[in-house]
Amino acid sequence: QKEVEQNSGPLSVPEGAIASLNCTYSDRGSQSFFWYRQYSGKSPELIMFIYSNGDKEDGRFTAQLNKASQYVSLLIRDSQPSDSATYLCAVNLIRGGSYIPTFGRGTSLIVHP
Amino acid sequence: DARVTQTPRHKVTEMGQEVTMRCQPILGHNTVFWYRQTMMQGLELLAYFRNRAPLDDSGMPKDRFSAEMPDATLATLKIQPSEPRDSAVYFCASGALGGGDYGYTFGSGTRLTVV
Numbered sequence: 001q002k003e004v005e006q007n008s009g010p011l012s013v014p015e016g017a018i019a020s021l022n023c024t025y026s027d028r029g030s031q032s033f034f035w036y037r038q039y040s041g042k043s044p045e046l047i048m049f050i051y052s053n054g055d056k057e058d059g060r061f062t063a064q065l066n067k068a069s070q071y072v073s074l075l076i077r078d079s080q081p082s083d084s085a086t087y088l089c090a091v092n093l094i095r096g097g098s099y100i101p102t103f104g105r106g107t108s109l110i111v112h113p
Numbered sequence: 114d115a116r117v118t119q120t121p122r123h124k125v126t127e128m129g130q131e132v133t134m135r136c137q138p139i140l141g142h143n144t145v146f147w148y149r150q151t152m153m154q155g156l157e158l159l160a161y162f163r164n165r166a167p168l169d170d171s172g173m174p175k176d177r178f179s180a181e182m183p184d185a186t187l188a189t190l191k192i193q194p195s196e197p198r199d200s201a202v203y204f205c206a207s208g209a210l211g212g213g214d215y216g217y218t219f220g221s222g223t224r225l226t227v228v
Contacts, residue, residue, distance in 0.1 A: 043204055043219040044219050046218070088156065
């Protein structure tokens with residue numbers, strides 16, 4: 001099992017719809033979870049972090065965390081074509097006594113007009 | 114707007130040559146990472162520094178790669194000798210790890226091509 005898993009997609013949604021991106025992780029001791037957005041040819045950009053079970057909302061973005069199920073998701077409401085990008089889930093996994101940010105392979109999101 | 118600065122942006126080199134990539138983290142950030150991104154493997158951690166001390170470099174091929182942080186404003190990643198399989202985008206990221214972990218800021222990356 002990979003440490004951080006994401007469906008590679010592409011996930012295609014119409015403009016205005018809700019996009020749901022999912023991520024599972026292997027280490028039950030993980031405490032910090034992040035979502036990054038990466039446009040083609042660009043560097044990853046942090047969009048949200050979450051530490052506690054439940055939902056965290058920031059504008060059109062909602063991160064959801066369920067530690068019992070080792071599952072974190074990102075919802076994008078009112079999706080726009082400008083949201084088309086690869087979304088990377090990152091989890092701080094403990095390794096050698098330090099928490100190391102470990103990334104999933106990313107899910108490609110396409111929002112079509 | 115604070116940013117992580119990486120140089121060079123692009124590098125084409127011949128197999129066997131030494132490559133040095135540089136990173137200037139955001140002022141005040143005490144944590145620096147080097148990642149490599151390829152289509153096949155995604156983002157792989159190569160090295161991790163906190164307060165300039167190396168904490169983890171288990172993802173880095175030790176025979177050819179080396180990472181250092183000679184001062185708080187400069188991190189370097191060297192490959193010697195370079196090989197075609199090293200072709201990738203290399204990212205540096207920095208963050209301020211204090212009372213919590215609020216994520217990291219990535220530089221623009223160095224796109225390395227080894228021919």
